[in-house]
Each structure stands twice: as structure tokens, then as C-alpha cells.
Amino acid sequence: MTDTDISALLGADGPFARELPNFAPRAAQQAMARAVEHAIAERETLIAEAGTGTGKTYAYLVPALLSGERVIVSTGTKALQDQLYFRDLPKVRSVLGARLKTALLKGRANYLCLYRLDQTVREGATFDRVQASQLAAIRAWSARTRQGDRMELAEVPEESPMWPRVTSTPENCIGVECPFFDDCHVVKARREAQEADLVVVNHHLLFADLALKQEGFGEILPGAQAFILDEAHQVPELAGQFFSQSISARQLTELAQDALGECNGITGAIGLVLEPVESLREAVRKLRLAMDALPERGPFHQLEQSSAVSESLHDVRELLAALTDVLASQAERSRGFANAHERAALYSERLDRIVEQADEQDVRWYELFPRGFALHATPLDLAAPMRALRERAQAAWIHTSATLSVAGQFGHFARQLGLDDPVTLSLESPFDYARQALCYLPPGLPDPAARDYTERVVDAVLPVLHASNGRAFLLFTSHRALRRAAELLEGRVPWPLFVQGTAPRHRLLEDFRASGHGVLLGAASFWEGVDVAGEALSVVVIDKLPFAAPDDPVLQARLEALEQSGINPFMGWQVPNAVIALKQGVGRLIRDVHDRGVLVLCDPRLSSKGYGRLFMASLPPMPRTKELGEVQAFFAETATT
Numbered sequence: 001m002t003d004t005d006i007s008a009l010l011g012a013d014g015p016f017a018r019e020l021p022n023f024a025p026r027a028a029q030q031a032m033a034r035a036v037e038h039a040i041a042e043r044e045t046l047i048a049e050a051g052t053g054t055g056k057t058y059a060y061l062v063p064a065l066l067s068g069e070r071v072i073v074s075t076g077t078k079a080l081q082d083q084l085y086f087r088d089l090p091k092v093r094s095v096l097g098a099r100l101k102t103a104l105l106k107g108r109a110n111y112l113c114l115y116r117l118d119q120t121v122r123e124g125a126t127f128d129r130v131q132a133s134q135l136a137a138i139r140a141w142s143a144r145t146r147q148g149d150r151m152e153l154a155e156v157p158e159e160s161p162m163w164p165r166v167t168s169t170p171e172n173c174i175g176v177e178c179p180f181f182d183d184c185h186v187v188k189a190r191r192e193a194q195e196a197d198l199v200v201v202n203h204h205l206l207f208a209d210l211a212l213k214q215e216g217f218g219e220i221l222p223g224a225q226a227f228i229l230d231e232a233h234q235v236p237e238l239a240g241q242f243f244s245q246s247i248s249a250r251q252l253t254e255l256a257q258d259a260l261g262e263c264n265g266i267t268g269a270i271g272l273v274l275e276p277v278e279s280l281r282e283a284v285r286k287l288r289l290a291m292d293a294l295p296e297r298g299p300f301h302q303l304e305q306s307s308a309v310s311e312s313l314h315d316v317r318e319l320l321a322a323l324t325d326v327l328a329s330q331a332e333r334s335r336g337f338a339n340a341h342e343r344a345a346l347y348s349e350r351l352d353r354i355v356e357q358a359d360e361q362d363v364r365w366y367e368l369f370p371r372g373f374a375l376h377a378t379p380l381d382l383a384a385p386m387r388a389l390r391e392r393a394q395a396a397w398i399h400t401s402a403t404l405s406v407a408g409q410f411g412h413f414a415r416q417l418g419l420d421d422p423v424t425l426s427l428e429s430p431f432d433y434a435r436q437a438l439c440y441l442p443p444g445l446p447d448p449a450a451r452d453y454t455e456r457v458v459d460a461v462l463p464v465l466h467a468s469n470g471r472a473f474l475l476f477t478s479h480r481a482l483r484r485a486a487e488l489l490e491g492r493v494p495w496p497l498f499v500q501g502t503a504p505r506h507r508l509l510e511d512f513r514a515s516g517h518g519v520l521l522g523a524a525s526f527w528e529g530v531d532v533a534g535e536a537l538s539v540v541v542i543d544k545l546p547f548a549a550p551d552d553p554v555l556q557a558r559l560e561a562l563e564q565s566g567i568n569p570f571m572g573w574q575v576p577n578a579v580i581a582l583k584q585g586v587g588r589l590i591r592d593v594h595d596r597g598v599l600v601l602c603d604p605r606l607s608s609k610g611y612g613r614l615f616m617a618s619l620p621p622m623p624r625t626k627e628l629g630e631v632q633a634f635f636a637e638t639a640t641t
Helices: 003-009 015-019 027-042 056-066 078-096 114-123 129-142 162-166 185-195 203-214 232-242 249-261 269-290 300-304 307-330 335-356 383-393 411-417 453-468 479-489 505-515 553-564 569-586 612-617 628-640
Strands: 045-050 071-075 102-104 198-202 226-229 245-248 297-299 362-369 372-379 396-401 423-427 437-440 472-475 497-499 519-522 539-542 597-601
Touching: 003 027, 003 056, 015 078, 027 045, 027 056, 027 226, 027 396, 027 423, 045 056, 056 071, 056 078, 056 226, 056 396, 071 078, 071 203, 078 102, 078 198, 102 185, 114 129, 114 162, 129 162, 198 203, 203 226, 203 232, 232 372, 232 396, 232 411, 245 249, 245 335, 249 269, 249 307, 249 335, 249 372, 269 307, 269 372, 297 300, 297 553, 300 307, 300 362, 307 335, 335 372, 362 553, 383 411, 411 569, 437 628, 453 472, 453 479, 453 539, 453 597, 453 628, 479 497, 479 519, 497 505, 505 519, 539 569, 553 569, 569 612, 597 628
Parallel strands: 045 396, 045 423, 071 198, 071 226, 102 198, 226 396, 437 597, 472 519, 472 539, 497 519, 539 597
Antiparallel strands: 245 372, 297 362, 362 372
């Protein structure tokens, strides 16, 4: 196809305008579709920032479906994955009359495991009333589902403790020896993905698979000629997780549990396995206890400074090695023992690498949980592994999001992923921010480090909420500030409050939309991927600039390395990351051509610090004010239009 053909398809006289109600032709969408088409054909690396309302999903799906190539589309979350596969993709296929195979593939934990369900039912464990009814619902659903995707069964909440009992992990899956293998939902989903022309995945699954391929395991995803990464601003952090080496207390205790469970029915096994399993469990418990005095997360050398932790860690390594040897002697007696031995050997090698390998390329660190811990070695620089991965794939790599640039420049994002000479494209939102939005910078707020900062923010925001009659998102950079603000607002406002943590995210959003005048208080996960169009949301308040927590050991090491290489770590890393995060939060406000709203940015550093200009230059072009009267006038005008 030529550039003109792609533009015409999405143009005023094209099939999308004719066949889809409410389809609005957009020049930016057509420009992006041309760029994506060219990138796929030429195997290019493309960075395309497409402002809210550009219609980027159609802009990449149309050329992807017409390319004749095998394409993998990866999204930031499972919710977006479902929306893309069940809503957007069928519409585009229908309009184009595209006769190709498409598939949806999620991580293993999203699919019902018939073997684990059967085991859970047979165990006859005593569940409380709620869990028993959830198990009954899962059993009834298992008889009628074709895909086995948890998403189909809305009546059992995502956080239910029943799901881990009826889904599998790579560790506890028994593979081809499973009596239910022929009906396995994971196997079917993977088979469909391998035969499809276009596969929709999420970033977690994509990077898990690419990292596994790097370690020489079988690939889940088919080799593709093009990878399209939507919500690509999430990629640097996620890629870091998958190129890390990690080992956790939970993995070790589950290994011990499974090794013990495998002894049932195997003569003499319990006599050999029980003692090393009990010893390892006790050593893991002791190590966690020894770590109690440490901060929640920190660099590895903090562990090494404590003799109690060092001794306990040494014991865990010794006992894990001993258990590995015992399991090796039983490995040929059952598939389960063979599996447990493989895991033990892998964990032992990984633990040795993390403890011994003081590699300058890696940051070694730990984190603590209420009853467990994890040890990690994370690459300091992702550019090299990402570059190697792309070179192996020999495919087009298309990165798109509404937030990839800092003041119009893509250097920070490109540098993080080792994109050496990418094609870049910046497409502004078609929304009329000058008319639809107003940015209010409340005067007189103290430095964000002030003890009473949250109190002062709430005082500054209350008159705005009265002007808008509720209908607001209050976004916070910490859960502590969020909880304090919720306490301060309780009883002082006539509108319903929806506070993150009091109910699952999707329910809070549904209730907020339905209330019409609610005030929703959220932290990290509410800053992105939340779409509330229309009057239910007319104010977005952001309490502080979203700088990453300074106690993050990976961030600390990264900043030190940048400083040593002559780069100012604050301006070269912290500010660009915070700009991209702020843009995500701001993007919640205007979701539609008819929306009107006020953005309240409380952080006084936007005006008092030089770097504040960089943040302001990265936001959509909307009028700014420090006058509360102008905010009140904006809403008075909305009420009369």
C-alpha cells in the first residue's frame, strides 16, 4: 500500500468514516498510520508520541493488519489488552475485511488449570462460606468455558485466594504428563498464538518470554516481523524487572512444600526429603528474622554488614545445595521430583550468583515483605540487553504512548532502551486545551517537605471542589499523603469520597462514575490508564511532582553511575522520569472533545525552581492562572454552556 492509501482509509471519505458511527477523521492519526506502515516495511525503530485523542490504536492496527507480516502488539495492562482484542481489533478487522488469524495471549496465571482445580476439589479442604461458593462458581464455569481466561468470571474477584489454587505456575506445572494436558487452556492459547498473524500480549508476558528465550528456553511467542509496544513509557521499568536475577523466600518455601508433597506414594522418599526440607524452611525463617532490623529495601552491602544476616544467608545457601543433592537422587522416580530438582538447582545457582557476583554492571539489593524477602541483581544499564534483544529479533520495533518526550525531546526514553538512531514522531492531541482546560497553580503553598503540606494542599483545593461541585480526582505521590487527605476531607465535603485501598480499583472507578459528583483519591496506579470522559471528572489535582522515591537502591546506584560518567543525575534522570509521570497524571483530565476541566498543580517548585519550566513546557498548551476567581469563573461558564 502507498502512504496515500493508508491516509485515505482513515480519511473523511474512507471506510472507517462510512462504517463506524462517531469516527472522526484526524490528520495526526493518518500521519501515525503512515509512519507505522513505513517502520514495518523497512524494519525500523520508531518512537511515536501520540497525544490523548489521536486515535493511536487504529493508527497502528490498520497498517499492522495490512502489512502481510506477523505482528505482536503489546499493551501496558491486561485491561488494555482485553479492550484492544475484544473491542478495537474486531472493528478494524471488520472495516478492512481482513481475513487473518488473531490471538490473545496472557500469562499462565490468567488461565484456569484443570489439574489444580481437580486437586483442590479432591483435597476437600475446609473453606469459609465465601471461598466455598467461589470454588463452586469456578467449577461450574470450568465446564462451559472455552478459553479458561479468569477475566470471563467476574463473580470471583481478581484478588480471591481461590485463584492461586486453580491456576498454575511454571514451577508447579507438570507439562505433558498432566492427565488434563489435551484440554489445557494454557497450551491451547499458546498454540493459537503460534499460528496467528497478529498476537495481542501485555508487556509482562512479552518481556518474560524474551528474557526466557535469552536463557535458552522454548519461546512462547512466535517470531515476529514487527513488535508494537503501546503504553511504551512503562517499558524501561518492566524491562529492568525481567533482566534481573531474583530469588525470594516464597520461592524457597514453595519448593520445600512441593518436594514434601511429592513424597506421597513414593517408598522411602519421606525419610530422605523431610530433614533437608525442614532445615531449609527453618533457615529461611531465621534469615527473615535476622533481617527484621533492616529498612524495607536497601543495597546488598547493608545485608553484608550484619553478621547475623550473613550467617543466616550462608546457612540458606548450604541447605539449599543439600536439598538439591537429595532431590537429584530422587529425580528419576517421578516427574514431580524431577521438576523439584530442576527448580532447586536453578534457585541454588541464582542465589550463589546474587550473593557472590559483585559485578559493576549489576545493582544487588534486597526488599522485605511482612513474612518474606527477595534478593535481586538488576542491570544498571538496560540499553545493552535491550539492544542485543532487538538485534536478535531483526524486526520493526514501534514504541507509542501519549507520554514519551520531555519538552519535545525523546533523548531520555531512547537512551534508557538503547535506541541508537530511532525515527521519532510527535503528534499533538486534537483536543483544544486552550478552550477546554485551565491550569491552576494555587499561590502561597509551602515547600513540599513541610510537615503540614498535605493540610495546606487540602485547604487550597477545597474552594476548587466547591466550584466544580466535586467531580474530581486527587492524585498523590505517596499513600501516606493520600490517607491524610482522606481524613481531612471526611465530614468536610458533601460529596461521596472514593479512597484507593478501600475497594478494588475497577469498583472504585465504577462507583465514582455512577456517583456523578464524587471525589476520588488515588496514588500510583490511578495516575495512568484511567479513563473517565464527560462531566463525572472535571478536576484533576496533583499534590507534588512525582519524583521517584530516593530510597530505591537501584535508583541510587543508577544516579551514582551517571554522576561518575559526568552526567548530572538530577537533570539527566530524575527530572525526565518525573516529567513523564506527571504527563500521565495530567492526561486523566481531558478525555474527549466535549470535556472541560481544571488541572490543579499544587507543587510550588513549578514556579520557584528552574527545572519547573521543563515540567510546564511538557504539558498540553492550556492557559494558566494563580487566581481562584478565574477557576470559579471557568466553572460558572461551564454551567451556563
